[in-house]
Amino acid sequence: MNVSDTEIVWSILQAAGYDKTDSSAHADVILVMTCAIRDRAETKIWNKLTHYRGLKRSRSQKKNFPPLQIGILGCMAERLKSELVEKERSVDLVAGPDSYRDLPRLLATASLTGQPAINVALSLDETYADIVPVRMSADGVTAYVSIMRGCDNMCTYCIVPFTRGRERSRPIESILAEVGHLSEQGVKEVTLLGQNVNSYRDTTSSDSDPNAQTITAKGFSTVYKPKRGGLRFAHLLDRVASVDPEMRIRFTSPHPKDFPDEVLEVIRSRPNICCSLHLPAQSGNDRVLERMRRGYTRRSYLDLVERVRRVLPSVALSSDFICGFCGETDSEFEDTLSLIRQVGFNTAYLFAYSMREKTTAHRRYQDDVPPEVKQRRLVAMVSTFREEAATLNKSLVGKQQTVLVEGVSLFFVILIFRL
Ligand code: SF4
Known part of the structure; x- marks a missing residue:
């Protein structure tokens, strides 16, 4: 979604006369498209901002160059709003996911006033x-x-x-x-x-x-x-x-x-x-699913999988799972492992729970599963998933499939070169 949003932003800026450079050292404006889904995604952005602050400082020492403008776009901008510019003074612009049309005005305003420009209105x-x-x-x-x-x-x-x-x-x-x-x-x-x-x-x-x-x-x-x-x-x-x-x-x-x-x-x-469907399950336990407010039970999820496989026998399934959600016990977590085994997913996105402020869970529950338990459960999910995926992959050995060649991988080029 962030790649897609970046393409929209780029279209808006191009129409406003901006050009693209591949090097942040040459840029007059750096816009960072952000994610807020997990704490780690935001930590990466804070680290990037430290680097950009250094670029901004060295740019300010160069003569005949406009000051470097730094903007934060997307979900982290929407979540933190003005807190972002309070915490990181090098940020000139904050724009939420529904404010991209306003970017040329925000950039001009920040440049003229020397003050941060913010638009985080949702539409x-x-x-x-x-x-x-x-x-x-x-x-x-x-x-x-x-x-x-x-x-x-x-x-x-x-x-x-x-x-x-x-x-x-x-x-x-x-x-x-x-x-x-x-x-x-x-x-x-x-x-x-x-x-x-x-x-x-x-x-x-x-x-x-x-x-x-x-x-x-x-x-x-x-x-x-x-x-x-x-x-x-x-x-x-x-x-x-x-x-x-x-x-x-x-x-x-x-x-x-x-x-x-x-x-x-x-x-x-x-x-x-x-014929490839993503069916995010998140958990295999009914009590956890209810606390997550997912709107289904393990049984209804399994019934759906059965229906999908009946209609689409060759379907490849993928899923998302979270371990260590508020109050998750060892036995509730075991149900997640057994669901992964029972369904057999070709791909899975597996995460340890990361509590986010403003969510219902933040208001209602305790993030009470210790980090080391979350980590242990994550390792168990990954190895269970891999075992099942390996079985599915082996069942495809010797079969013919239509594939889309997206490009030449670097690994392949190196192999050819060595041959
Ligand atoms: S369906 Fe649930 S997990 Fe997915 S984006 Fe909506 S609130 Fe988030």
């Missing part, structure tokens, strides 16, 4: 639908297309609803136009992006039934009232897949609740939609 309708992103690697064969922003789910551990705001979807026609444009440029694979990508709901189209109620996967619930009307993800997926039948389509990141049968049927019926 109910900003989707940057009319902005054609400038792709970071224009010669690549893959591209991201942002289709929705924000999230209404309010999982108790998650900062995203506070940094990205309410859910809103980009009109379908603008998505189809962008995908068509990418196809003409020779792009072979498009990944549809959103915080909760399969909650997509375009309410601007007159084609939709205004009374049609959102359908969730069986056994899943939401924290919000049922939404009505709008073109849903299954419809979008079908239309996107028909733009160029040779173009591979992926999407991330979904919520398991938004996999009604009709989405699975579209994937089955369209050979160019990659």
Whole structure:
């Protein structure tokens, strides 16, 4: 998502007359796109800022050069707001995920006044639908297309609803136009992006039934009232897949609740939609899932996996898991390990819980699992996942698959050179 946002920002700045340099030492402006999902992501940014502060100081000693401007964009900017400029005085600009159109004005204001410029207002309708992103690697064969922003789910551990705001979807026609444009440029694979990508709901189209109620996967619930009307993800997926039948389509990141049968049927019926689904489980224990407010039980998750495998027998599954969430006991954690074993995931994103301020968990629960226990559980999750993934990988030995060659790896070049 941050790569996609960077491409939007770059498009806005290019239109305002900015040019890009590959070296921070030559830059007049450095903008850092940030993530706030875990404490470690923010620590990296603080470390970077120490480095940029040094660059700013050495730039100020050079004659005939404008002062270096440093800006923080994205989720960390949204989370910390003015606290960022109070803690790090070298920061000139703070812009949240819905303020990118304002960047040229913010840069000009900071430059004219010498004071930090801040815009962290969240929007109910900003989707940057009319902005054609400038792709970071224009010669690549893959591209991201942002289709929705924000999230209404309010999982108790998650900062995203506070940094990205309410859910809103980009009109379908603008998505189809962008995908068509990418196809003409020779792009072979498009990944549809959103915080909760399969909650997509375009309410601007007159084609939709205004009374049609959102359908969730069986056994899943939401924290919000049922939404009505709008073109849903299954419809979008079908239309996107028909733009160029040779173009591979992926999407991330979904919520398991938004996999009604009709989405699975579209994937089955369209050979160019990659048969690879991300089903973030987070935990295998019902009590932990309830504390996380995920809206499903272990049983309903397993039923969904079974349904997915029945409709898409060759599907590759991936997932996210968090260990050490507030109050997680050893036996609750064992349920996570057993879920990983029971399902068998091809890929998994595994994390030790990192409490974030402002989240419901921060207000309601204690971050009471000691760091060394979290670390031990993380190691156990990684090794359990690897064992299962190795079995799945071995089952593919000797099979033929269509693959997309994205480029030549450096390793391959070195091998050739040595030969
Ligand atoms: S669905 Fe995903 S983005 Fe939304 S609150 Fe839950 S974890 Fe965060």
